[in-house]
Amino acid sequence: MLSLKQSLEISLGSIGSSKLRSALTTLGIIIGVAAVIANVSLGASFNEFFNDEIGAVGSNFIVIYSQNDNIFFENQLELIRNTPGVVGVSPINQQMAQVTYLSTSRQIDIQGVNSDYAEVANFNMDSGTFLDDNDQYVAVLGAEVANEKFDRKISVKNPIEITFRREDGGVITQKFIVKGVVQDPNTTFAQTGVEPEIRIFIPIDTMNEILGVDYYGGFFVKAESLEAVGPTGEEIDKRLARSLGVPSRDLENDDAKPYVLFDQLEILEQTNQLSTALTALLTSVALISLIVGSIGIMNIMLVTVAERTKEIGLLKSLGYTKNDILALFIIESMVVGLIGGILGTAMGIGAALIVNNYLELPNIFPVEQIFIGFAVAIIVGLIAGVYPANKAANMNPVEALRKE
Template identity: 85%
Template structure:
């Protein structure tokens, strides 16, 4: 009876004597495993990319927008600030206004906020400082507004004129001094409507005074932690609904409320679902390649059995048992799967690195899933080799030796 070392030696010798056949056998596994590894890695990288993008929008944020005008006032702001779990809250008003710097005018989105907005929205300054609640006629510009929108770059302490349109139809122009320029967060995630690079921020009290209003269009809120976002948002939702006269029976009915509330957890869940669906689709396609590769191994192993019929007969005549023959062919098949798995993992990781670099995605390699892909490759080699090995082991030695 052959021991494992002898079986490995004979199997490796057989593979080495038919290099082209062995390479073609392994090729299907290489392509299949590489496709699975690359797609799983890309899915994980996309998921991390979405998470980073959302994190750049704000920390543990909850966003509320009114669907009707003048429903949010200072009472609602205080109600939100006094809700357990709230670490900061900024009221928001916004209007598209004409901004003039030197001789150039552009339509820019103006947002009125307070100093809490800087922390809630993860604002990082390129120069100068963000707004404080003591500021009046000062403005903080997004990087794109300051550096690209006008003929000349706008710097800290430069004056700009902003022309607002009031609700009564009147037009009001006021001069603001630039207090700071916001660093571009390099995020393309705009679901929350928070894109600081293309906006100008001014004190909300100043904006409301100019517009002649005393209400807010919404709130940007920070929870104490990511784990507290959902419970804090739910409590804010209940308190706001009651303060706005929503009947108790409609507290769970979002359509009955005159505002929209969503949070960071909700967006993360949506992006996770998108990433999971994308990964599942790509991996399913890649698994087809693995199946095709396994069929290729089985076919070539069957051809190998036919080609080596006389050799099998000779081995049996020399005393090799049915089990010896079975083990030899299974080991040979597993070695091919092992080689294909190693090369496939290497090729898949290399392909993922290239694609991640091209798409500017973070490099995330889920070790567990890569290991599973490798084990699957070896397993496919084993499964694909069982039938041909069993066929070889069952051969009658006399008939095998007569085979031409």
């Protein structure tokens, strides 16, 4: 009876005797495993990238806005501020205004906010400090505004002039002193509309006073934790709807509300679904390569059986059983799959590293899924070798010895 060691020695000898054919056989497995592992890694890396991007534009945030004026007032601000789970809230008003520094003027988005905005939006300061609730005619600039928009860079304590247009058609120009410059978060994710690098932030009370209004355009809210974002957002939604006269029967109907509310979890869910679908699609395509590779192994094993017919007959005549012959060819097929799995895993990790570095993605390698891809290669080798091995094991030894 053949031992495992003997079976491995015979299998390796058979593979080594026809190196080119063996190499071409394992190529399908190598490509399939490499593609699966690279795609799984890329999917995980994209998912982590999206999470980092979303985290860069806010921390446990809930965004509320309305396209209509005269919807949100101080009452709604206090209602949100007193909602359980809320640790910070900033009202927001914004207007595209002309900003002048020295002799250069540019159209820039001005946002009126309060001191909580920096915490909700995860701001880091390049220089100076953010607004506090006692500030009046001071401004905090985004990095792009301070460094690129004008002919000369704007620094802390420099004066700028902002020209606002009031609802009554009047125009007011007011001087502001730069209090700080917000660090560029280097995020490409703009769904929340934060994008601090291209904006100027001023105290919202000052902005409303200049514009002659007493309402807010929306709110940027921070929940106490990511887990609390969903429940806190739901509670804010209910309270706002009631305060704005939305009937109880329409509380679940978003179209019946004069505002839009979304949160960080909703965006994370959307991006996770996108990256999962992308990974599934790419992995499905890669699995086709594995199927092609398994067909290649089966084909080469059938050729091997045909070439070694006399050897099989000799082994059987020497007393080797059907199970011995079966094990011999299955092990040879699995070794081919194992070699393909090892090389494919290395190639897949290498390809993922190259693509991740090129796209500036984090390098994420789900170990358990890599092991699954590796195991699949061996299983493919096993399955592909069953039919040829069974054919060899069922050969009549007398007929096999007569085979020319």
